[in-house]
Amino acid sequence: MMKHLILLFLFILSSVTITAQKINSTEYCNNLIKNGIDALYKKNHSTSLETFAEAKKIAEQNKLYEQQFIATNCIGLNYYQMYDYSTALDYYLEAYSIAIKHLKSDREMTVLNNVALVYLQQGKYKESEKHQKRAYELAVANKDYIGIGIYSANLADLYNITHQLDRALEYVKISRTALSIENNPRITIDLSIVEAKNFLERKEYNKVLTILEPLLNTLRSKESMDHRILILLILSQAYQGQNQNEKALYYIKKSQQENLNYSNNKDIYNQFSSLYFSMGDHTRALQYKDSVIIVKDSLSAIKNQAMYQNSEIKLKLQDSEKELKSEKRLKFYIAGFCILILGLLSLLFRTLYLKNRQKRTIAERNEQIISLELKNKETDNLLLEKQIKEKETETLLEKEKLRNELENRNRKLAANAIHIAQRNDKIEQYILQLKRNPEMIKNDQLSQQLDQLKLILTKEENNDDFLSHFEKINSKFISNLKEKHPDLTLNDIRYISYIYMNLSTKEISSIFNITIEACRKRKERVSKRLNLQNSNDLYSYISNV
Structure with missing residues (x-):
């Protein structure tokens, strides 16, 4: 009898000591979580991850499921903000498993929303919709109006992205109704933006x-x-x-x-x-x-x-987990020793085991589902990379299209200038032929009119028209050139424009009605005005104006 009383006294004393340690661990763990959240808010991810890893370790050791859930979920939030969506999803799913096994449904819907946001960032809209709807349904079941407001607004945004505009507007109305019961200014702002996006699409x-x-x-x-x-x-x-x-x-x-x-x-x-x-x-x-x-x-x-x-931080977390496993192994031996001493209490634990058996079975099934989802992630990531490459290719093609259109317009303008120059040359030749005619030489009035016509042809009256058309096509080129070199003449600017259009010396000499040699000299003269040492650098210089 005395022996049993001593055993009972030792059991009660050990229970009181364990309870006191657990209270202290809970307080310390909560402080770690608070510090980790502050670091997360300041985007100090390295400090935040280390703090939450320590909190997670303490929570696991003491079976503080609420703190274990928060720490695991916040580790996922850190990786989400660092664009490591794959690792973020791993921790969210781990937090989801903790919520299913040990916590109320409000924690479950929180992590479901986080998982949905990860899938949304990855472009997996079906998966995102499935998890977001589940979070929304839990909020409705719990009559959590803030939750209803958040998750219905997120669903509306998802349907905007997938161009299901009528469905999006339905969830906007649901969210507004929920927020009219329990208002939250930040969610109301988000909802207004989602609604505006919907009308923009329409x-x-x-x-x-x-x-x-x-x-x-x-x-x-x-x-x-x-x-x-x-x-x-x-x-x-x-x-x-x-x-x-x-x-x-x-x-x-x-x-x-x-x-x-x-x-x-x-x-x-x-x-x-x-x-x-x-x-x-x-x-x-x-x-x-x-x-x-x-x-x-x-x-x-x-x-x-x-x-x-992330890789460096993961190594630190892995080291921490190894330490945790060692401590768990030690605890296992201690627990086994205690079980031997307190064997008489095994019947009581058996009753608790039977009550939790069904809950554990559900959790195991969920873990199997999570395992299958993880296997599919790698394939989905490859598809995402392919989509990104296709979008980059589309951007390059669009840029090439714009460049080709600009070159085509310049070619048309150059062809028109050459055509006008060739026409003027022919007219000038006809005038010279007419002036050689003896009858024309005798007629002073006709001879004077031919001289006037030739004078008109030599005037560059079309310069302004050409330059105005050129500037419409090559926006700001002439204004930038004048700003850098205000002493350039109109002829200089016109000559530089033809060089910019990549016309040959022969084509430019034809347009100006001068010899090729004179055209080369003009190039040298213009290059000096632009402070260039070598006239061969002229095209390269004006291409960057």
Whole structure:
């Protein structure tokens, strides 16, 4: 009897000690999570990941499932912000498994929404829709109006992207109804932007302006800067749709001035290119297309750098996990020893085991589904890379098309100039033949009229017409040239324009009605005026004006 009382006393004492340790571990773990979230908000991903890894380790050791879920989910958020969507998805699915096994459905719908956003970034719209709808259905079941507002707004945005505009508008209405019951200003802003995107796709530009212009004036804080940039971009597109190009240009320039997020530059430069092309300024359109390619390359480099940093962090996390496994193994031996001592209590644990058996079976099935999804990820990534390459090829083809169109117009203009010069030569030859006629020599009046006609032909009255047509095709070339070299004459500018059009010396001499040698001398004279050492560098120099 005494022996049993001693065993019971030891059991109670050990239970009190374990409970006290668990309380201390919970408090410390919560502090780690708070610090990790602060680092995540400041985009200090290395510190944030290390902090959450430690919190996750403590939570696993002490079976703090709520803290374990938060730490795992936040590790996924870090990788999501660093564009490592594959690793982010791994941690989200791990967090989902924890939520299914141990937590309430509100945690389940949180991670389902995160998984849906990863699939959306990867262009897997069907998978994104499936997970987002599941999150939305859980929010409806729990009467979580904030959740309903968020997830229905996300579904509306997804349907905008996939051009299912009527379905998108239905979810916008659902979200508005939910937010009218429980308001959240940030979600309301997101919803207004989603609704404006829908009307933009429908080409109902007045509705876009009605929604976004009043909203823009309310967004002044640093936290709302990304919203402002997106709104300015949409407003520019709406005014472009109304052919109000000056207003469209104003808003896109404003978005460029205010933008602090480098990843927004791709959309901003695309809008500049589209706008200048619709305005007929093909040179600037091409320049901004080039900028889009540069931004894409830069983002790829940033992503590669992030991937490199991720690898270093993953190694640290793996080392931490190895330590955790060693500690788990030690705990396993201690637990086995305790089980031997407390064998009389095994019947009680058996009852708990039977209650949780069904829940574990469901979790195992979910893990099997997760395993199958992971196997398909690699194939999906290859398809995504192929799609990206196809888009880059389309951009290059569009740029080549614009360049060919510009060259074709220049060729037509050059051919017209040569044709006029050849016609004038023929007329001048006819005049000379007529003047040799004895009857013409006797007739002073006719001879004077022929001289006047020849004088008219020698005047370069078409210079201004040619230069105006040339400047329409080659936007800003002449104005830039005059700005750099104000002492150039009209003939010099005209001669430089023919060189820019890549005409031969023979063709230019024909247009100016001078000899080839005189044309070469003019080239040397113009090169000196442009401060060039060698006349052979003339074409290369003016091509970069």
